[in-house]
Amino acid sequence: MLEDDFTYVLRKALAGHQLAPAEAAARAGLPEPSVLALLRGTFCADTARKLAPVLGLNPPAFSGHVLYQPPPLALAQVRHLDLPFRGGQVNAWLVSAGAERVLFDSGQDARDLIGKLDHLPDRAFITHAHHDHTGALEHLLRAGVPVHAAGIPGTLAMKPGDAVCCGPFIVRACDLSGHAVPALGFHIDGLPAPVLVTGDALFAGSIGGCATPALYQQALRNLRAALAPLPDSTVLLPGHGPATTLAAERAANPFL
Numbered sequence: 001m002l003e004d005d006f007t008y009v010l011r012k013a014l015a016g017h018q019l020a021p022a023e024a025a026a027r028a029g030l031p032e033p034s035v036l037a038l039l040r041g042t043f044c045a046d047t048a049r050k051l052a053p054v055l056g057l058n059p060p061a062f063s064g065h066v067l068y069q070p071p072p073l074a075l076a077q078v079r080h081l082d083l084p085f086r087g088g089q090v091n092a093w094l095v096s097a098g099a100e101r102v103l104f105d106s107g108q109d110a111r112d113l114i115g116k117l118d119h120l121p122d123r124a125f126i127t128h129a130h131h132d133h134t135g136a137l138e139h140l141l142r143a144g145v146p147v148h149a150a151g152i153p154g155t156l157a158m159k160p161g162d163a164v165c166c167g168p169f170i171v172r173a174c175d176l177s178g179h180a181v182p183a184l185g186f187h188i189d190g191l192p193a194p195v196l197v198t199g200d201a202l203f204a205g206s207i208g209g210c211a212t213p214a215l216y217q218q219a220l221r222n223l224r225a226a227l228a229p230l231p232d233s234t235v236l237l238p239g240h241g242p243a244t245t246l247a248a249e250r251a252a253n254p255f256l
Contacts, residue, residue: 003241004206006048006065007041009254012209013055016216027054056220057254068252070204070244075235077191080243081116083107090132093197093237094121095188100167103145104186104197105239106136113139120145123166126152127199128180133239148173150182158184174226176201178219179208185226194234196226196246202236204244207255220255227256 004012014024025035034047045063052059061068073080081092085108092113093104103121107113113136124140126149127133140147141154148164149155150173158164160175169190176185179200188195200208201223210216227234232247249256 001241002068002205003203003238005041006043006062007039009057009062009065009206010039010051010055012207012216013057013254016210016213016220017055018213019055024051024054052254058256061252061256062254064252065205065254068205070242070248070252073235073243075191075193075195078195078235078237078243081107081113083109083112083116085132089240091237091239091241092116095169095191095195097166097168097191100169102166102169102171103140104237105133105199106140108132108135110136110139112136123148123164125149125158125164125171125184125186125197126155127176127185127197127201127239128183130180130200133199150184160184175222176219176226178210178215178222181215181218194230195237196230196234197237198223198239200239201226202249202253203238203241204236204249205241205253207253208239224256 021035022032025032028051038047043066049059049063052062077097079094083090090107092107095102101121103124105127120143124145124147129152147155148158150158158173160173163170163172169188172187174185177183186197210219230246234246236244
């Protein structure tokens with residue numbers, strides 16, 4: 001199930017462009033009630049298609065969003081840890097290769113994370129400092145697990161461009177600030193397919209919410225810059241919702 005349905009995509013795009021529904025409707029040549037109906041959950045592909053250019057969205061992707069589901073995760077080395085968060089869910093990802101077990105993000109509560117693990121990871125990386133991704137951080141640090149992050153006290157400082165060797169694979173950081181500042185994405189090289197852990201910078205079919213229009217634009221710039229050189233085969237591991245692939249997102253994510 002997607003983290004964001006089409007109503008969330010619309011709300012995030014309107015906020016990012018500082019547009020009221022009436023103004024967006026006028027610019028698209030649509031009656032305001034049709035845009036309000038979309039916001040309230042009544043999907044109309046024609047309305048979505050006409051509204052998309054006003055909001056900088058991909059028209060085919062937005063008009064087809066209601067039907068979108070990404071392909072299933074097909075990397076045996078990656079385990080999805082689906083953890084509870086405020087009546088919904090948040091992701092952590094456990095990557096195993098050889099004897100190395102590396103965790104990406106830690107969920108909201110240490111008890112939930114530990115309940116999913118046979119034993120602690122050898123190393124961990126945190127995408128950003130929001131509590132739903134760092135709730136088990138203190139537990140990991142007390143247990144002596146090396147944790148890499150940007151701007152989080154007690155962790156090993158990491159910045160875009162830095163790389164850490166983790167047994168048979170390498171983790172390289174990139175800048176995905178916008179939803180949070182700072183925020184890192186993590187490229188994983190050395191698995192059967194390239195992988196990017198996106199945190200909340202990208203969800204299947206959407207992006208993370210941004211507090212201001214300036215941060216919205218920053219988020220889009222950083223995300224597009226990080227994705228541009230990557231092959232379609234890249235597996236994307238978001239902070240919420242299902243895993244996806246870059247090929248699927250290039251076709252179906254309205255923000256790309």
